[in-house]
Amino acid sequence: MKNTSELDKSGISDLAIYVNIPFCNSKCHFCHYVADIDSRNLVGQHNWYSEYVEAIKRQILHYLPQLTSDGHQINSIYFGGGTPTALSTEQLIDILQVIESNSKPSLHFGSVTLETTPENAPHHDFRALLDAGFNRISMGVQSMDNNRLRMIGRSHCVEQVQKAIEIFWDAGFTNVNIDMMFGMPSESKEEISHNLEKLVALAGNHYSIYLYEPDPRTVMAKRCESSYTTEDLYSKFDLVLNYMENAGYEGYNCFYYANDNSRCDCDDIYYNLGNDWIGFGAGAHSLLQQCLYRTSSDYKHFIATPLTIGSPIPARENAIYLYMTSTYLLYSDKGLNLNQFERMLGISYQDALAMSKELQLWHEHLTTEGNLVLEGGHWRFRNREDQIRYICHHMERRFKHDILKSQQFAQPYAPLSSK
Ligand SMILES: C[S@@+](CC[C@H](N)C(=O)[O-])C[C@H]1O[C@@H](n2cnc3c(N)ncnc32)[C@H](O)[C@@H]1O
């Protein structure tokens, strides 16, 4: 990390914290997040868990005082993974307390989120978690159909979802997000509608409804075959959006639905590029003072050498990161703010286009077709229909390139037939 006198010069003061817990009860067939972990070590390895907790605490103690003493204000904390609730209530509180006690006087938390799964919920004291400072729960549900849950390798059933929600409400949590996916292999529109109906009946205040992304590191991707097309995905996306908006949830940033004031500030790490963030734990990423860092995703290696967040790589030199960040921002409601982009990444968007061939092709195609417009220093999609159609198109291209291997990644986008 740069020395502390350099921190002030950029004028960045907000800091988001991400704590990565790369453990799960089992490995779902669609998910690549814990792909690096040997599945033989997934279950019941509590000896590793306590060593892992100690290593994270040491890492936090090493970095956080440097950042907060320079005026960084912590504006959100997110415990994700993996499944953080694979750890015990006490271990989670222990980590949060180390963050809190090393953040003063710059403590200015917005949301403090804890990811969990339905089957983990009964094993925790959620009242104690709330008292300790967690104020938002995010639970992965994925589907409200028991056959589908079995098919995709989940270790919970629909009945456990309802039970878990009751546990959160009873403990006093008022901000609960539920993750779901759609567009999975062989999933019909009827199945999606049925899922949405059951999902809305849970009366959550926030839903993250993700378009399933086939990842080459997972077994489920091989089952998609040729049905994974832009038009098919688009019609499903449209169904989800209309259903949720008719049910009273406002859609934002493509995948999120909120019914009150529950829009989540932690999404801004990616969708707003408004502040630096530091990621603690194995495989966590950080963006600090225009540099990227990544710790080893091998958690045993992390336990042995926790006092590092990796070597700095200037964000402006990483073409893949520039491409990923730009597309993320363009798929957000606010769009890509040119000044903020340059301030956070140390490179203008114009120069980023020259760095990444894929980004350049994408941008040129979208501007020529009139889908992207420049307004008040922001590039953004001219309307939501285009935005969603291009996400589907992007997914189809990734699928053809990564799974079917029938398409070069850096090749021009085809005009969309149904426009
Ligand atoms: C990192 S996971 C952690 C959540 C928690 N471990 C769970 O599964 O309940 C966060 C969310 O990413 C989403 N996700 C994982 N793999 C995905 C994929 N291939 N395509 C789309 N969404 C995915 C799922 O909705 C999941 O709940």
Ligand code: SF4
């Ligand atoms: S979806 Fe969640 S529980 Fe399943 S493997 Fe991924 S991180 Fe673990």
